[in-house]
Amino acid sequence: MRNVLLVLDGKNIAPRFDLALELLIVSLGNDGKPVERRDVLLARPSAEALCRTVASENVQTVICGGIEKEYLQYLGWKNVEVIHSIIGSSEVAVSRYRKGALKSGDLLSERRKA
Amino acid sequence: MRHPGVLQLRDLQINLIHVLDEIPIGVCLMSKERRIIFINRALEALTGFSSSECEGLPCSYVLRFNNCFDNCPVDKAQELEGCVLEGDIINQANEKIPVRATFAPLKDGAGEISAYVETLDDLRQACNFDPARINPFSFGRIIGRSPQMEKIFQSLPVLSQLDAPVLITGQIGTGKDLVAEALHHASSRARNPFITFRCGGLPEVLVESELFGVEKGAFPGSGYKPGKFRLAQNGTLYIAEIGDLAPSLQTKLLNALDAKTIYPLGSTKSFQADVRVIAATSRHLSQMAQDGSFRNDLYFRLNAVSLHLPPLKERGEDLRLLMDHFLHARASLLNKTVSGFSDACLKTLQQYGYPGNILELRHIVEYAVGLSRTERIELCDLPAYLTEDLTDLDAVPPVLDLPQPSVALSAEERLDWSAVERKMILDALVKVNGRRSRAAQLLGWGRSTLWRKMKHYGIVSTKVPRK
Numbered sequence: 001m002r003n004v005l006l007v008l009d010g011k012n013i014a015p016r017f018d019l020a021l022e023l024l025i026v027s028l029g030n031d032g033k034p035v036e037r038r039d040v041l042l043a044r045p046s047a048e049a050l051c052r053t054v055a056s057e058n059v060q061t062v063i064c065g066g067i068e069k070e071y072l073q074y075l076g077w078k079n080v081e082v083i084h085s086i087i088g089s090s091e092v093a094v095s096r097y098r099k100g101a102l103k104s105g106d107l108l109s110e111r112r113k114a
Numbered sequence: 115m116r117h118p119g120v121l122q123l124r125d126l127q128i129n130l131i132h133v134l135d136e137i138p139i140g141v142c143l144m145s146k147e148r149r150i151i152f153i154n155r156a157l158e159a160l161t162g163f164s165s166s167e168c169e170g171l172p173c174s175y176v177l178r179f180n181n182c183f184d185n186c187p188v189d190k191a192q193e194l195e196g197c198v199l200e201g202d203i204i205n206q207a208n209e210k211i212p213v214r215a216t217f218a219p220l221k222d223g224a225g226e227i228s229a230y231v232e233t234l235d236d237l238r239q240a241c242n243f244d245p246a247r248i249n250p251f252s253f254g255r256i257i258g259r260s261p262q263m264e265k266i267f268q269s270l271p272v273l274s275q276l277d278a279p280v281l282i283t284g285q286i287g288t289g290k291d292l293v294a295e296a297l298h299h300a301s302s303r304a305r306n307p308f309i310t311f312r313c314g315g316l317p318e319v320l321v322e323s324e325l326f327g328v329e330k331g332a333f334p335g336s337g338y339k340p341g342k343f344r345l346a347q348n349g350t351l352y353i354a355e356i357g358d359l360a361p362s363l364q365t366k367l368l369n370a371l372d373a374k375t376i377y378p379l380g381s382t383k384s385f386q387a388d389v390r391v392i393a394a395t396s397r398h399l400s401q402m403a404q405d406g407s408f409r410n411d412l413y414f415r416l417n418a419v420s421l422h423l424p425p426l427k428e429r430g431e432d433l434r435l436l437m438d439h440f441l442h443a444r445a446s447l448l449n450k451t452v453s454g455f456s457d458a459c460l461k462t463l464q465q466y467g468y469p470g471n472i473l474e475l476r477h478i479v480e481y482a483v484g485l486s487r488t489e490r491i492e493l494c495d496l497p498a499y500l501t502e503d504l505t506d507l508d509a510v511p512p513v514l515d516l517p518q519p520s521v522a523l524s525a526e527e528r529l530d531w532s533a534v535e536r537k538m539i540l541d542a543l544v545k546v547n548g549r550r551s552r553a554a555q556l557l558g559w560g561r562s563t564l565w566r567k568m569k570h571y572g573i574v575s576t577k578v579p580r581k
Binding site for chain 1: 167171174175176178180182183204205206207208209210448473477480481484
């Protein structure tokens with residue numbers, strides 16, 4: 001079982017780890033298929049609270065947008081994999097992660113003509 | 115009546131992109147739907163995104179400005195015909211940068227909003243670097259009171275004024291990044307970009323494209339990438355872990371330093387780079403230069419001006435200073451009333467070896483402040499790896515199943531390194547009352563090395579029941 005935490009802004013990955021209020025925790029079975037999905041709402045945006053949730057929920061991977069170096073290092077010390085600077089849909093992120101094809105900096109959303 | 119020069123200027127065909135690129139503060143043009151149309155070179159340097167990468171993306175996903183999420187400045191700009199806000203952004207290098215942002219709507223002939231323009235001014239210099247703070251005990255955000263650091267603080271103002279490349283050496287977590295940043299902020303290039311690039315763990319082609327840039331179409335499907343040298347134009351490029359740079363790129367970097375000419379990947383056209391390079395490594399570059407894994411000439415070029423940062427365990431009184439500094443900074447950030455350490459906690463922290471240096475100390479203290487529920491940090495608030503062995507072994511004195519180490523070695527044993535090593539381990543264990551982590555410290559080994567060797571020599575500790 002592997003727990004993946006996604007930091008959300010609606011249906012998309014939130015641009016900033018420290019300002020997000022919505023989380024999605026997906027538990028993947030040994031075959032890589034989602035076993036359980038849970039939405040978590042934080043009372044207020046806080047990177048510290050998010051780090052505590054990562055620890056208490058036994059999360060192995062965090063998928064997020066911009067994250068401050070301090071928290072990236074902290075989670076690294078806790079042996080939590082952080083895939084950061086993701087722009088785009090959380091569903092696409094989960095699907096790519098399951099295929100082992102998600103890496104930091106990936107752009108998952110379609111650009112629209114500005 | 116307008117000045118004739120202004121009228122002439124109005125009729126000129128001006129390349130707007132070129133003009134915006136030369137402006138030293140970040141400029142972003144966005145559509146009515148708040149999607150990026152263009153960002154200038156200064157904003158590319160600040161955010162880490164290239165203009166082509168972020169074209170068409172929602173502005174909040176690229177700029178990551180904190181006010182975007184609860185106090186959208188574009189809404190304000192619509193109401194007020196423009197607004198100025200201070201806040202922070204998080205860039206691609208995971209740095210939180212304080213900025214002053216200005217927003218204004220661009221209107222067409224009919225007065226309808228057709229786009230927005232936003233400027234972002236980097237406030238790091240104003241927030242972090244106060245020249246008044248230059249004294250023998252600090253420089254920029256680096257603090258220390260030990261004689262080694264005092265010497266460094268005295269040399270930093272001089273080094274910052276030189277425009278030559280600088281090599282910073284020191285173990286992981288000794289503060290090389292902070293020193294590089296402080297050198298930039300104290301230099302005449304301070305108003306221009308400070309760009310960081312880490313060579314470690316990246317494939318050679320990626321390092322080359324990131325560092326020197328890529329011409330559009332250099333290889334199938336490749337787009338334009340400005341490269342760190344272009345982004346750092348007129349400023350400073352900080353290359354971390356330069357010891358990991360591939361030999362072919364060492365040659366290219368040497369050419370860039372000597373001729374100040376950069377050839378992007380796939381381009382025959384060069385550009386002149388006015389960039390100061392600060393390099394850092396935790397490796398022994400002199401040794402690498404001797405054994406041929408690092409170019410001698412590049413090493414000599416970089417090492418002409420060099421700075422070595424001592425490990426934390428050699429900084430004596432700085433340990434306490436840094437502990438208090440991180441404690442107060444974290445406590446104030448979390449609005450906690452934690453004001454000090456208990457005696458037992460202090461003793462543990464002062465006895466620990468800090469292989470991760472200041473970075474490790476900072477994480478330990480921040481973790482402890484986060485957990486602490488009292489005014490003083492107790493032993494139980496520290497990360498488990500610092501205390502578990504000590505408490506286990508304090509409670510349960512080990513019984514060693516080997517002869518007493520005081521027994522003199524025989525002549526044959528003296529010739530046998532294994533016997534000597536075994537005796538060293540036993541002596542160390544006896545000296546520290548069986549505390550394995552203290553024994554490892556005494557022997558200058560990691561705890562896992564000690565445990566492996568104890569297992570190898572059959573030194574077993576048997577737990578006795580608590581009384």
